[in-house]
Amino acid sequence: MAKKRAEGESRARANTRSRLVDAAIEILVERGFAGTKIDEVVARAGFTRGAFYSNYSNMDELLEDAFIAYSTRLLTEMTQAFDSIEGPLTLERIVDTLDSLSAQGRTAYILLMEYRLYQMRHPDADGIPGNQRNQLADFVTQMLESALDRMGRRALLPTNIMGEILSIFYLEALGSVNDSAEANQMPIRKIVDVIVFGFSVPKDSTEPVTQELEGTDREQFLAEAVDPSREKLIPLVRQALAHS
Template identity: 25%
Template sequence: MPRLSRAEQREETRRRLIESAAKVFCRTGFEAAPIDVIAEEAGFSRGAFYSNFESKDELFLALLSGHLDAEIETLSRALDRIKAADELAPAIERRYRVLGEDSSWCLLTTEFQLYAMRGGKMAGQFATIYESYRQRLGELIETHFDRLGIVSTLSPYEFGVAQVALSHGLALQRAANKALASTLPARALATFVRGATG
C-alpha cells in the first residue's frame, strides 16, 4: 500500500478527529466534551488536535458542515425516487423514522445553536453554515415541487425551515419524554407535509 502524502495524512487525521468528536459530543454534549478525550479516542495527542483545529468550536463547525451536506444528499436521493405528489408524505415519513430512534444529533445541534446565540466564539460562522443549509434545502424542495406539480401555502424556503424546526422540536420532546412513541417525529412530519401541500 503506497504511503500517504503529507496532505493526505493531514486529511486522514482531520477525518478521524471529526469522527471521534461526533461520538464524544453525542455522548457528553458539546460544552462538556474534553479536547483530550476527542484526540485520545481518535488515536492522537492534544498537539495533533491543535495542529488541525484552532478550537473545539472550529471542530464542531467542520462536523456540522459535513453532517448538513450529507443530510442534503440523503434527502435529495429520497426525493429523486418520488414519481408522484402523493408519494411525498410517505417518503418524508420513511426519511425521518431514524430521528425517532436517535435524537442525539438534534440535541447536539440545538445545544450548539444556543451556545452560539449566547456569544459563542464562532456564532457568525455557525449562522452562515446553517443559513446555507436552509437555502439549499429550500432550493431542493422547490426543484421537486416544480417537478411534481406541488403547490404549497409555504414558500419552498419556509417549508424547509418548518420541516427542520419540527424535526428538531420533536426530537427534543422525545428526549424529554421517553414515553412518546419513537414513530412520532416521522408521523408528525408526514402530517405536516400533507397539510402544507394539500
C-alpha cells in the same frame, strides 16, 4: 512532484479533520459539549493532541465543524433517499423516508442544540460563517423544489422560506420524546402535510392564495413571510399545525 506532495498532504489533513469530527460527534451526542474533552476526542480518533492543534485552536471550532459536517451529511442522505423513491412522491412516502432517517435527524438536533446553547453562553462568539449557513439553507431549498416538481406542485410561499420553516419544525419534532415510533410519526406527518402540501397547489391549479388554511389564510402567511425576522410567521405555522 511538489504538487503531488501538496495534494497528498491536503488529503491527509482532510482525513485527519474528518476523523476528529466523527469522534467529536459521537462524544457530543453522548455527553454534550461540556463533557467533550480534547484528549478523549483525539484518543477516539486515533491521534495525539498535536493532530488536534494542527487543525483547530479550540473545541469551539470543532463543535462548529461537527454541526456543519453532520448537517451536510444528513441532507445528502435525505436527497439520495428521496431520489431513490420510484414512482409518485406521496405524503406517505415522504413521511416514511423522513422516519427512516429519524436517528440521524435526532443526532443533528442534539448537535444543533449544543451549538445554540454554546452561543447563548458565549454571545460574543462568532456564529456559523454566512457562506456555510447559506449552503445548508440552499441544500434544503433545492431538495424541497425537487420534491414539489416531482409531485407536480408549485409553492405558494418562497421555497427558501418554506425550507426554513420545514427544517425548524422537523428538527423540533425529532426533539420530542415519545414511547413509540408511531407516536413520533404523527408530528412529522402534520409538518409535511401543512408545510409542503398546505403551502403548495397543483401546478395547473387556479386556487386563490387567500384560501383558508386551518384557521388562518395563505395571504396572511405571504404577508409575514416577507418579514426577515419571521417573528409572526413561525407562530402562524404552529397555529396551523395545532389545528390540523
